[in-house]
Amino acid sequence: NAGVTQTPKFQVLKTGQSMTLQCAQDMNHNSMYWYRQDPGMGLRLIYYSASEGTTDKGEVPNGYNVSRLNKREFSLRLESAAPSQTSVYFCASSESVGTGGFQPQHFGDGTRLSIL
Amino acid sequence: GDSVTQMEGPVTLSEEAFLTINCTYTATGYPSLFWYVQYPGEGLQLLLKATKADDKGSNKGFEATYRKETTSFHLEKGSVQVSDSAVYFCALGNTGGFKTIFGAGTRLFVKA
Numbered sequence: 693n694a695g696v697t698q699t700p701k702f703q704v705l706k707t708g709q710s711m712t713l714q715c716a717q718d719m720n721h722n723s724m725y726w727y728r729q730d731p732g733m734g735l736r737l738i739y740y741s742a743s744e745g746t747t748d749k750g751e752v753p754n755g756y757n758v759s760r761l762n763k764r765e766f767s768l769r770l771e772s773a774a775p776s777q778t779s780v781y782f783c784a785s786s787e788s789v790g791t792g793g794f795q796p797q798h799f800g801d802g803t804r805l806s807i808l
Numbered sequence: 809g810d811s812v813t814q815m816e817g818p819v820t821l822s823e824e825a826f827l828t829i830n831c832t833y834t835a836t837g838y839p840s841l842f843w844y845v846q847y848p849g850e851g852l853q854l855l856l857k858a859t860k861a862d863d864k865g866s867n868k869g870f871e872a873t874y875r876k877e878t879t880s881f882h883l884e885k886g887s888v889q890v891s892d893s894a895v896y897f898c899a900l901g902n903t904g905g906f907k908t909i910f911g912a913g914t915r916l917f918v919k920a
Contacts, residue, residue, distance in 0.1 A: 696851070723906055734912040735852075735897070742906045750907070782851050786908075793859040794840040794901030797908055799851030 694718050698783050698800035705773045705807045713768040713803050715783030722788045724766035725797065726750075726758060728779040735782070741766055743788070773807045780804050810835040814898045814911035821888055822919050829883040829914050831872075831898035839900040841865075841874055841881040842908070846895045855883075855896070893918045 699714045717724065726738040737750030741760040755777060757769045766785075770777060784797040815830040833841065840859045844852040856865030861876035870885045881898060898911040 725907075735910045737907060740906060784851075794903055794905070794908075796842055796844075796854040796857055796901075797852075799853065801849070801851045 696783055696785055696798050696800035698781075698803050700803060701801070702804045703806070705770075705805070707773060707775060707807060709773050710769070710771050711773065712770075713781055713783075713805075714765070715767065715800060716765045717783075717785040717798070718764065719785060719787075719798065720763070721785035721798070722763070723786045724760065725784040725786075726756075726766070726768045727782045727784065728752065728777075729782060729802075730779050738768065738781075775807050778805060778807045810839065810900060810902060810909045812898050812900055812909050812911040814896075814914055816912075817895075817915040818917055819914060820917045820919065823890055824887045825918075827883070827885040827888045827892075827916070829896055829898075829916070831881045831883065831911060833879050833881065833898075833900050833909075835879075835900055835902055835909075837902055839902045841872070842899040842901070843870070843872055843881070843883050844897040844899060844910075846897065846913070848894075852897060888916070888918045890918045890920050892916060 696717045722743045725740040727735045739758040741747045744763045781803045784799045786797045787795040811834045842857045843855040845855045846852045856867040858865040858874035864873045895913045897913045901908045
């Protein structure tokens with residue numbers, strides 16, 4: 693019962709370094725999402741992928757890129773990290789909207805990223 | 809656009825007290841409504857949901873009723889425990905869309 697798995701769990705970077713956050717889900721979900729969570733700011737959507745082969749910008753896409761590698765995997769890349777990107781990053785997945793209406797999201801446990 | 813407003817925290821209660829966390833929404837059409845809970849160091853997890861007006865979602869002693877006339881989905885629990893200390897998020901999703909709209913979250917502290 694892995695659900696949504698994120699790696700790494702913790703990471704410290706220097707300004708200007710690049711890194712990729714990995715996310716994989718084993719629930720055969722069509723849709724996947726990347727959020728960041730900052731104190732007092734709630735959850736903010738960075739990018740999402742409604743289905744394999746598509747990606748779209750969310751509220752705060754600047755400074756990030758994503759890749760929907762296959763149906764299971766959705767990665768988030770920081771090309772040149774900045775201190776403002778220090779945050780906790782969550783990946784989530786959900787089934788497509790069906791007869792049961794809008795489906796809930798399933799979240800990973802997050803990646804805690806600090807940029808010095 | 810669609811939005812969710814929930815009461816600001818933190819909310820501090822003694823064990824066995826009654827809990828209410830208010831949530832109201834603005835949306836077109838007939839959204840589905842959710843409550844998620846986030847324990848320290850973890851991701852959000854679904855607590856309960858309701859998909860149409862007058863539906864009551866319930867789980868682990870928590871309840872919320874989808875009130876279309878007041879556009880509300882308030883979370884209640886009759887007797888909280890220390891283990892209920894967490895952040896609670898109200899959220900909505902609309903048919904035809906892919907994005908969930910989250911409230912800002914309400915932190916609950918329960919004292920023994």
